[in-house]
Amino acid sequence: MRSLFPLLLASSLLATATGCEKTRIVSSACREDGDCEGGNLCDNYQCVPREAKSCEVVIEGNPILQPSPHTVDFGEVDTQAALTQTITIHNIGNCTLTLFEATLADPAAGFTCDLCDTTFPKEIWPGRSVDIQLSYTPSTVKQAATELTLLSDDKEYSTLRVPIKANYIGTPSLVATPSPVDFGYIAQGRQVRRTLTISNQGTGTAPVTITDVKLEPADTMDFALVPITTLPRELVPVTVDRTAVQSLEVRYTPRTSANHEADLVVTSSKGVITVPLKGTSSAAPKAGASPLMIDLGNVTLGTSAFATLTITNNEGGAPLKVSPAWGGMMFTTDFSITPQLIPDVAPNGYTEVQVQVTATREGVLQAILNLETNDPMKPTISIPVRATGVLGAGGEVVKIEMTYDNGADNAFDNDVRNVDMTLEHPYGYVCNKQTPNPTNWGNFGTASWLAFAPKEEPERIILADSRQDGTYRVQVSYLNDCASLPTELMAGILGISVEALIGYLTGGITIPGQDVGDLIQSLCFDKSGTAVTVKVFINGVLTAEKNTTLGRKGDTTYVLDLIRNNATFSVAP
Known part of the structure; x- marks a missing residue:
């Protein structure tokens, strides 16, 4: 059929030249389907009925379905946000293609298809195409795959399958600890240093790359960052490599008497995290304690x-920081303090702690409670504590103490x-530790367990009010055999501060969702x-001392038997 477009063009020019009103001489002229009325198709610049392209009308009609692309690969995915890709299905045949189903x-692979939930059949006229939007929303770390199945009247491929796949490797999560840093x-004029750790607390194997670490403002005179020579550095999740932790050292040296603030800015392949820094030299904490001497009486x-x-x-x-420590020439583990980890005391604030004695021997009991503070005028407040143990109507009182080799007892170190x-x-x-104050012992007495911060050592158990003969057994278990482990590394892997880690190891806090024991072992x-030493005191008299050696984690042994016979305790030989 000859095209009418040249005639239309000539008519248009004529109307313009004569100043006449423009009119469409041929109503079927078109450039696209939208130019045609009544749903007709634009074919060779003419509007034709859709039926004219039916495969029953077109001589040797052959609809051909061609998808583009032929496969869909979302590749490695490291986000749980929905991702989309588009498949275009073309009809490259010479007559109308009917799509019966998509x-x-x-359906459980994590993919969705916008066309799949619509009504069918659908017609795709020759030379036309339809877009299908595929979406992928990962849930668990895995490789996902499915197929988009297209049913049509394509004579050669009536069923066409388009492979779809994605590999969700997890989602990285860069975490700096502690944050903020106070x-x-x-x-x-003085200086203090703090170590921060940056770790990938994400899932799967998804890495994140640290590209830059800096302080803002850059001209701060009070804070300084020790230069890092290992950037850029890729960090895989700590669940994959528990040594994949970047340590940073920040120093605070106040040049003026004021409050100071800055930001530690960490730039990564997944964005920016900011750690607020602050310190003060304007006004010191002022430590006080009351009473300055404690007598617990008889x-x-x-x-x-x-x-x-x-x-x-x-x-x-x-804020006032306080760390309690017991001392004195006559200190006894009969004394304790609760809580053993004292929270910071806000300016113009206060906190209360309980000083306790559980008497296990007759006579004067005394110790010194030293409160170590960050008050430059009172770095230590020493409080004498005393009590007098007196015999009662009950039976003998037994105290069992255990100590073992684990570095310094009065400081938290890498042991x-x-x-x-x-x-x-x-x-x-x-x-x-798990059952420190059992209530079901009945006539076999009242027992209580206690351990001393900061390293849960020594441990002591007191047994009182026993009214029935029997044999008690003392057992020791080696839970961790790590003699050298950088605490910053372990804290960074857990995504917590060193202070929180100390709190956990001394029984002060819990860390949900973390098997810290296994973590410690894997990082050793x-x-x-x-070497373990167990001492038994009966009414304050050292009755027995047993030594044993535990070789590795998991070792458990019974150290001694405590026998009550005719209301009198003794230790089996």
Whole structure:
């Protein structure tokens, strides 16, 4: 059929030249289907009825379905946000193609198809195409695959399958710990250092690359970042490589007497994280304690007495940090303090702790409670504590103490070896860290377990008010044999601060969702056995001392038997 377009063009020019009103001389002229009325098709610049392209009308009509692309690969995916790709299905035949159905083979694979949920059949005229939007939303780390099945009247391929796949490798999550960083009070001109760790707390194997670390403002004179020479650095999730932790050192040296702030800015392939930094040299904390001497009075053996100690930060300009430690020539583990990890005291605030004694021997009991603070004028407040143990109507009181080799006892270092002690009563009920104050011992007495911060050592168990003979057993278990483990590394892998890690290891806090014991073991740089010493005191008299050696994590042994016979305790030889 000859085209009418030249005639239309000539008519248009004529109308323009004569100033006449423009009119469409041929109503069927078109450039696209939208130019045609009544749903007709534009074919060779003419509007024709759709039926004219039916395969029953077209001589040797042959609809041909061609998808583009032939396969869809979302590739490696490291986000759980929905991703989309488009498939275009073309009819490259010479007559109308009828699409009867579009379905996904595995609806649970995480893929969706916008066309699949619409009504069928659908017609695709020759030379035309239809877009299908595919979406992928991953849920679990895995390789996902399915097929888009297209059913049509294509004579050669009436069923056409388009493979679809994606590989969700997890989602990276860059975490800096601690965040924020509060240096607290530091005197002008002095310096304090803090170590931060950056780790990938994400899922699967999805990596993230640290490209830059800097301080803002860049001209800060009070904070300094030790240069990092390992950038860029790719970090896989710590669940894949537990040593994939980047350590940073930030220093605070106040040049002026003021409050100071800055930001540590970490740039990565997945964006930017900011760690606020602050410190002050304008006003020091002012530590106070009341009373400055504690006398718990007469305490019947096997019972406890308490006193409240108030710690203040009156007129202080910065939070007061306090760390308690027991000392004195006559210190006994009969004394304890709760909580053992004292929270910071806000300016013009206070906190209360309980000082306790559980008397296990007759006579004067005394110790010094040292409160180590960040008050430059009072770095240590020493409080004498005393009590007098007196005999009561009950039976003998037994105290069992355990110590073991694990580095310095009064400081948290890289030695995280840990041994726990358990006292079993004659029928197998226990008193230990998990059950520190059992209530089901009946006539076999009242037992209580306690461990001392910061390293949960020494441990002691007190047994009082036993009214029935039997044999008790003392067991020790080696929980961790790591003699050398950088605490910053472990804290970074857990995504917590070193302070929180110390709190966990001393029993002060919990870390949900983390098997810290397995983590410690997997990171050990140096494993070692430990020598364990168990002492038994009966009414304050050292009755027995047993030594044993635990070679590795998991070792458990019974150290001694404690026998009650005719209301008298003894230790089996």
